[in-house]
Amino acid sequence: MSELHTPQAGDDQAQDTDVVALLMRQHGDIRNLFDEVEATTGEERRDAFRRLVRLLAVHETAEEEVVHPFARRGFPGGEQVVEDRLAEERAAKETLAALDEMDTDGPEFMPQLMQLRTDVQQHARAEERYEFTHIRRSADATALAAMAKAVKAAEAMAPTHPHPGVESGAANVALGPIAALMDRTKDTVRKAMGDNG
Secondary structure (H helix, E strand, C coil): CCCCCCCCCCCHHHHHHCHHHHHHHHHHHHHHHHHHHHHCCHHHHHHHHHHHHHHHHHHHHHHHHHHHHHHHHHCCCHHHHHHHHHHHHHHHHHHHHHHHCCCCCCCCHHHHHHHHHHHHHHHHHHHHHHHHHHHHHHCCHHHHHHHHHHHHHHHCCCCCCCCCCCHHHHHHHHCCCHHHHHHHHHHHHHHHHHHCC
């Protein structure tokens, strides 16, 4: 199957203009953060978990605002595909909210984290198979780039690696409620999508 634009290794421009490549990279970042939370304890684990929560919240919000609306109208059966993904996201959000209330070193934390990881990985595989492949086929370069711009705007709300010197500010924001972060992300994404109009 030939693609019009095949991203080259190290081709950052591809991720700037291809929403699917960008979301796939976020799936990889999410997997890495789960590994980091599992491999650490104490303050390191709390920090890794905060970054995981932020990235999951922003990633799902970006998908709800950018990817799902396109999928609903972009290809046959898109409506059902989106409904299935939203059901998975609701279940993961409930587990995430429960985890957010727990002590990261408490006995109940790791079993819940493993459940969340399983749910998130199944969800990511379903997105890649049922949603992302159709988006690649159905969206033209302009639509892919517009969606990528909005997802990148959302991603800026949840850096996976805090920049040196801003850790305390990032930590303060990370401690805020997930719902507030999602609301800010929605505003950012909608603004970015509006800029493309």
